[in-house]
Each structure stands twice: as structure tokens, then as C-alpha cells.
Amino acid sequence: MPKSEGDGSRWTVSEDWETQRGIVNDLFAVETNLELAALREHFANKLLFLEVVEAIGNLKTNTSDRDKKRAQHRAEGYHINNGHLWCIQPSKSLASRPRVKCVTQEEAIALAEEEHKTNRHWGRDLVKLKLMDTICSPWLDQSIWQALLKCVQCKNFGSMHLHSLLYLIMW
Ligand SMILES: [Zn+2]
Structure with a gap:
């Protein structure tokens, strides 16, 4: 395939990387918020998982230390990845997988x-x-x-x- 301007083939790390990184961070934040919103909706009637999702969301925002500590406790053993909430299996569990989907x-x-x-x-x-x-x-x-x-x-x-x-x- 012939290479043309704008198809990414000439892409190199830009000199103003700092500016780009800012944009990447913003995009990441938007993506995270969308992921959290989708999971909140998904577990809207499932109190246990909803609380965990809320707690993980609180950890990502600037809440007070006390709230953060409480959220940390609630979110312990869980994480969000690829749009799903996962429960991390304790290392001594018999399960063959390190995490299971909630x-x-x-x-x-x-x-x-x-x-x-x-x-x-x-x-x-x-x-x-x-x-x-x-x-x-x-x-x-x-x-x-x-x-x-x-x-x-x-x-x-x-x-x-x-x-x-x-x-x-x-x-
Ligand atoms: Zn049957």
C-alpha cells in the first residue's frame, strides 16, 4: 500500500509531547467516567456491585481522606478493566483464574x-x-x-x- 500524508505512516513522537500527554490524560479521564457510568447503569439494581463501582469511582475523584479510606475498604478485592467489574480471587483460593467477572x-x-x-x-x-x-x-x-x-x-x-x-x- 502506498504511503500517503496523514495515514499515520509518517507519525513520529511530537516535540510538544507535554501538550499531547495532557490530551491523552483528559481522554483517559473521559473514558474512565464513561466506563464508570456504564457500570453504574449495569448494576443499578445490584446494591453490592453498585457500591463497589461507586467506591472505585470515589477513589478516582478528589474526595476527602476519610471518604477515600472508606471507599478503599469497599473496593478492596475488586477492579475495573475493559468495561467490566472484576473480583480478584484470594491467592489461597482454589479457583484457577486470578480474577472473575462480576x-x-x-x-x-x-x-x-x-x-x-x-x-x-x-x-x-x-x-x-x-x-x-x-x-x-x-x-x-x-x-x-x-x-x-x-x-x-x-x-x-x-x-x-x-x-x-x-x-x-x-x-
Ligand atoms: Zn436440561
Whole structure:
């Protein structure tokens, strides 16, 4: 491809880097605020995660030391990255991933349904094990129950089958 003016091929570090850095910082702040606003909306009815998002937001603004300390405590174990809220797994946890995505109950139900259907209609315990490796969601057990009860195919097998899916303890 021929190189032309303005396509970035002639781009070099500008001499007025300081000015540019200011713009980059401003853009970063706008991006961060948009990310926070989107997450606030996403978790609007989920008090636990909403509080965490608010706390992380407070840490980025110029609040008082006391408020900052409180926010720090609330946000401990969480961070925001790529538009998602993540829960950092304690190092001694058995989870194989260092962090798991925080999701709403509705999202957890959808994910549980998918796990159940794509994995030969797994029961509660296996779905839970798999989900706990990737997500963090309040009332996860309840969400999995709801997902399993929604499965038409399992329902057709009758109540005995559903019962075994919901109550079977694997260990
Ligand atoms: Zn099923």
C-alpha cells in the first residue's frame, strides 16, 4: 500500500509531547467516567456491585481522606478493566483464574442455562463449579436453580429427573 500524508505512516513522537500527554490524560479521564457510568447503569439494581463501582469511582475523584479510606475498604478485592467489574480471587483460593467477572443475576441465569445445555444437561453442582471459575454473582445457587427449571428438555424427562439435577450432591 502506498504511503500517503496523514495515514499515520509518517507519525513520529511530537516535540510538544507535554501538550499531547495532557490530551491523552483528559481522554483517559473521559473514558474512565464513561466506563464508570456504564457500570453504574449495569448494576443499578445490584446494591453490592453498585457500591463497589461507586467506591472505585470515589477513589478516582478528589474526595476527602476519610471518604477515600472508606471507599478503599469497599473496593478492596475488586477492579475495573475493559468495561467490566472484576473480583480478584484470594491467592489461597482454589479457583484457577486470578480474577472473575462480576455479573448480575440475570446474566448468571443466562450463563447457567448455556453451561447446562452445552454440557449434556449438567446438574446444579457441575454448573456451579464451572461458573464459579469465571464469574462472581450474588445468589448464584438461586440463579442456577432458575436456569435448570427453565430447561424444557429436562422438564420433559419429568420431575424425578429435575429433582436429581437440582439436589444431587456430587461429593
Ligand atoms: Zn436440561
